[in-house]
Amino acid sequence: MQSRKQKISSAKRGEPLELSPEQERLLKEGSYGERKALELLIALGDVYDASKLIPVTSVHISGASYKTIGDPGLRFLSEICEGCRAKVKSTVNPIGMDRERFHEMRVSEEFVVKQKEIIGYYESLGVLDSWTCTPYLIGNRPGLGEHVAWAESSAVIFANSVLGARTNREGGPSALASSITGLTPDYGLHKEENRKADVLFELEFDLEEKEFAPLGSFAGEICGARMPYFKKLSATEDNLKTLSASLASSGSVSMFHIEGLTPEWELGLKEECESVSVDRKDLEEIADSWNTEDDPDLVAFGCPHCSTAELGKLADMLKDGWKGPELWVCTSRAVCENIPETVQLINKHGKLLCDTCVIVSSVEDFSSTIATNSGKASTYLPTLCKQKTMFADAETLVRRFQ
Amino acid sequence: MILKGRGLSKGIGEAELIVSSEPVSFLGGIDAETGRILDEKSDVFGESIAGKVFAFPSGKGSTVGSYVIYGLALNGCAPVAILNERSEVVVTVGVIISEIPLVDCLDLSLLRTGDRVKVDGSEGSVDAEGVEEIHVVTSFLENDGRILLLKRSELVGTYQGLWAGVSGYLEKGDQAYERAVTEIAEEVGISNPKLLKEGEPVCSRDEKTLWVVHPFLFHVDSPEVKLDWEHKEFKWISPSQIPEFETVPRLPKTFGAVVQGLRPSDGET
Numbered sequence: 189m190q191s192r193k194q195k196i197s198s199a200k201r202g203e204p205l206e207l208s209p210e211q212e213r214l215l216k217e218g219s220y221g222e223r224k225a226l227e228l229l230i231a232l233g234d235v236y237d238a239s240k241l242i243p244v245t246s247v248h249i250s251g252a253s254y255k256t257i258g259d260p261g262l263r264f265l266s267e268i269c270e271g272c273r274a275k276v277k278s279t280v281n282p283i284g285m286d287r288e289r290f291h292e293m294r295v296s297e298e299f300v301v302k303q304k305e306i307i308g309y310y311e312s313l314g315v316l317d318s319w320t321c322t323p324y325l326i327g328n329r330p331g332l333g334e335h336v337a338w339a340e341s342s343a344v345i346f347a348n349s350v351l352g353a354r355t356n357r358e359g360g361p362s363a364l365a366s367s368i369t370g371l372t373p374d375y376g377l378h379k380e381e382n383r384k385a386d387v388l389f390e391l392e393f394d395l396e397e398k399e400f401a402p403l404g405s406f407a408g409e410i411c412g413a414r415m416p417y418f419k420k421l422s423a424t425e426d427n428l429k430t431l432s433a434s435l436a437s438s439g440s441v442s443m444f445h446i447e448g449l450t451p452e453w454e455l456g457l458k459e460e461c462e463s464v465s466v467d468r469k470d471l472e473e474i475a476d477s478w479n480t481e482d483d484p485d486l487v488a489f490g491c492p493h494c495s496t497a498e499l500g501k502l503a504d505m506l507k508d509g510w511k512g513p514e515l516w517v518c519t520s521r522a523v524c525e526n527i528p529e530t531v532q533l534i535n536k537h538g539k540l541l542c543d544t545c546v547i548v549s550s551v552e553d554f555s556s557t558i559a560t561n562s563g564k565a566s567t568y569l570p571t572l573c574k575q576k577t578m579f580a581d582a583e584t585l586v587r588r589f590q
Numbered sequence: 591m592i593l594k595g596r597g598l599s600k601g602i603g604e605a606e607l608i609v610s611s612e613p614v615s616f617l618g619g620i621d622a623e624t625g626r627i628l629d630e631k632s633d634v635f636g637e638s639i640a641g642k643v644f645a646f647p648s649g650k651g652s653t654v655g656s657y658v659i660y661g662l663a664l665n666g667c668a669p670v671a672i673l674n675e676r677s678e679v680v681v682t683v684g685v686i687i688s689e690i691p692l693v694d695c696l697d698l699s700l701l702r703t704g705d706r707v708k709v710d711g712s713e714g715s716v717d718a719e720g721v722e723e724i725h726v727v728t729s730f731l732e733n734d735g736r737i738l739l740l741k742r743s744e745l746v747g748t749y750q751g752l753w754a755g756v757s758g759y760l761e762k763g764d765q766a767y768e769r770a771v772t773e774i775a776e777e778v779g780i781s782n783p784k785l786l787k788e789g790e791p792v793c794s795r796d797e798k799t800l801w802v803v804h805p806f807l808f809h810v811d812s813p814e815v816k817l818d819w820e821h822k823e824f825k826w827i828s829p830s831q832i833p834e835f836e837t838v839p840r841l842p843k844t845f846g847a848v849v850q851g852l853r854p855s856d857g858e859t
Contacts, residue, residue: 228686231598235677235694256654260622260661264687339653359653361683 205233205373206240214369221272225365232362233373242374246277246330246353247367248323250339251360252310253284253548254302261360262302265309268364272313275370279318279328280310281340281360282493282518284548286541287319293541294554313367319543320520322429322493324351327522332451335378337366341440342433342492342564348443350428352451354378357442377442384455385417385445388463398581400427401563402471404434408441410464417445417457426495433492434563478566478579484559487538487585488546490518491562496527498582499540503533505586510537512589513559518545547572559585591721591800593700595673597714599685599692603671604708607718608642609701610634615651616658616680625667634703640667643707645698648674649681659684671709673698673716700795722799725760725791727770728844729806731783733813733826737845738778739835741823753825753835755805755844766804774808778824779816783808789847794840803840807848 207215207230215226229241251257257264284303285295295303318326321340324347330336332352338344339358347353356376358366366372376382389407400423407416416435423431423446435441445453489502494517502517515538524531524542534540546558547565552574559578560566569575580588611633614620619629625640640662649655659681662668672685674694685692691711701707701718708717731738739753758773760766767788775781789805815824827835829849832842 224687228683231682231686231692232679234596234598235679235682251654251657257657258661260657260664261654263664264657264660268687359656359679359683361653361656361687362679 203239205230205238211241211371219271221268221270221368224268225272225368226371228362228365229369229371229373233375236373236375238373238375240374241369241371242335242378243370244276244337244366244372245334246328246336246338247274247363248279248281248328248336248338248340248343248347249310249315249360249363249367250281251364252280252306252319253282253544254299254306255284255550256548257306257360259302262306262309264361265306268368269309269313272368274313274315274367276367277328278313278315278367279320279323279326280315281319281321282545282548283307283319283543284550285544287543289539289541292539293544293549295550299550315367318520318522320493320522321545322346322495322520325493325495325523326520335372337363337372339363341436341442342429344442345432345436345444346429348377348383349432349445349450350425354383357440380455383443383452384415385457386414386461387411387416388419388457388461389416389466390419390463391421391466393468395421395423397427398584399468399471400430401434401561401566401579402474403466404431405438405474405563405567406466406470407444407464408435408437408439411435411439411441413440413442415443415445416441417447417453417461419447421446421449423449426498429492429495430563434567437564437567475579478563478577481557481576481578484513484557484578485555486514486516486546486551486557487512487559487589488516488518488565489561489582490516490541491545491547491560491565493545494519494523496523496530499523499527499530499534502582502586503530505583506533506537508590510586510589515539516541516546518542551575561585591700591718591723593696593716593718595693595696595714595716597691597693597711598677598682599690600712601671601689601691602708602710603643603669603691605641605643605670605706607701607703607705607707608634608637608639608644609698609703610644610646611698612646613648613650614646616649616655616684617652619651620658620662622658622661623665623667625662625669638667639669642669643671643673643709644669645673645696645701647698648676649678651680653680653683655680656684656687659690660688663688663690671711673701673709697793700793700800702795720798721795723802724799725766725802725804727758727760727766727773727804727806728754728841729756729770729774729783729808730845730848731756731774731778731780731808731810732786733810735828736813736826737829738815739825739827739832739837740777740817740821742838743820743822746820749838752838754838754841757838760804767806770804770806770808777818777820779818780810780812783810787848789844789850792840792844792847803844805844805847
């Protein structure tokens with residue numbers, strides 16, 4: 189009997205990723221942040237069998253609220269941002285408070301200090317003044333076929349599906365690494381062959397505005413990480429924003445097609461695909477499951493952040509008054525800039541909050557039930573903010589409290 | 591025993607191993623203050639990963655989990671290395687920013703909680719010095735579409751009375767093929783068997799031993815067999831009958847390793 193040592197390989201491995209001379213140089217001579225960022229992208233490229241890193245034209249970074257990333261996130265930003273600058277147009281997700289109205293949000297002093305520190309690190313990189321989950325509404329709007337690196341699941345799916353840009357579902361640190369290097373590993377949705385749908389959804393009825401959020405949740409649950417293709421659906425861009433957020437929160441969907449509507453719908457379905465027919469009752473069941481309470485402490489709109497048109501509609505409805513509980517309407521500061529009358533009208537009855545959103549704020553400190561028109565918020569509020577939810581479309585909710 | 595995987599995050603970590611059989615979500619699943627495993631459904635629930643080598647099939651859950659790994663490192667209770675079957679984004683990002691070695695593409699069934707291992711994230715290797723590797727050959731003989739099974743006698747050291755192929759330990763300096771041919775001549779009295787296939791080694795783990803079986807498939811021209819003292823009975827059977835026999839451990843898997851990728855006609859000369 190003889191024991192001898194030999195290395196035992198137990199799985200197949202792809203070839204390691206190839207670096208350009210410039211990338212090799214950065215890996216050796218770059219600043220700490222540049223080296224760390226590149227190492228991170230190379231490791232991800234290896235994990236997903238990418239053969240190279242490709243340049244991106246735009247980045248959207250998540251992980252900016254102190255509530256979400258905590259002290260470890262803050263410390264990481266302080267180290268990686270040192271001496272680095274964003275190489276491409278970069279925007280950042282909402283933070284845990286409105287930079288001006290944080291007192292009205294009952295945020296603690298410690299939170300304000302730490303949150304401001306986080307803002308400072310991102311600003312030192314030279315990101316756009318954004319703090320929004322809808323960067324495509326404020327000038328970070330890549331076009332068809334552009335390679336980008338976006339985090340924030342609701343924005344990722346919008347970029348791929350509605351804009352036809354190409355991004356994988358990045359996390360906060362990997363998007364930050366792409367901002368610092370201008371690169372991303374070439375795999376997944378960067379390749380056209382991976383942009384075909386897996387599941388066909390046929391609707392037996394004309395979808396109403398209020399049904400986009402439940403439809404996204406219904407299809408997201410069925411799809412998981414697979415890609416849906418919808419037939420017979422007409423929608424505005426705001427509807428698609430709602431559908432995107434809902435699909436990406438109930439499943440981990442990164443892209444969808446709508447026949448005749450989204451820019452790459454002709455890529456179509458894979459040869460082997462599942463087919464699902466959607467009944468109105470399926471959507472009603474989902475809406476009911478989000479609607480467990482009728483006495484909210486807070487009514488929240490703007491998940492994802494409201495567009496100019498959505499704010500206009502809310503302001504119009506609020507002309508008839510508001511007798512409800514505290515009202516939060518969340519959007520980006522840039523969207524508010526050109527609509528002073530709308531801003532004033534909403535602020536008369538509620539709080540038009542910028543830079544933040546209900547999910548990443550510390551709303552659990554003073555509320556236990558929230559009413560919302562958002563499928564995404566209805567999915568996340570119970571776990572991230574310990575809230576019960578009341579769900580209805582915006583008009584129903586506003587009329588209910590007038 | 592040295593396992594070779596894929597190095598994803600460099601550095602060296604050496605410590606006692608803790609193996610979770612289920613995927614791990616760092617956000618909610620691990621306490622960043624202490625390194626304790628909080629997931630009640632985990633088979634290593636309540637254990638601490640601080641200062642250990644932590645092995646689990648894959649990461650899962652929120653990407654904020656990367657910051658939990660970073661938090662563990664800041665609090666001095668991170669694992670010294672991580673091993674995966676298949677790494678994904680949360681763990682990969684977490685270990686890179688925390689400078690923890692990571693190796694994936696490993697068969698975790700070959701590792702045990704309590705093993706002392708040295709992980710080299712640059713080489714992509716895992717060395718468990720205390721685990722002895724024992725190499726054996728197992729040959730299947732084919733004649734007229736049937737294969738030969740042998741019943742082990744009461745005189746052999748292991749697995750008495752169970753059905754097996756033609757087997758033997760690999761001794762120092764042995765080539766596996768030559769050892770296989772020698773064993774066939776000794777145990778069943780057949781010379782000049784024709785090699786049809788040499789399979790990838792099949793590994794399995796006992797308490798402190800890694801068994802590495804080198805499988806072979808040979809064609810023989812005659813079904814005539816002369817048993818020596820190691821076996822007391824033989825049978826030519828159809829491969830589909832293997833499950834009906836009480837065999838030595840992992841015999842079907844070992845057979846699978848030599849028939850995999852073989853064209854049906856390869857066995858008929």
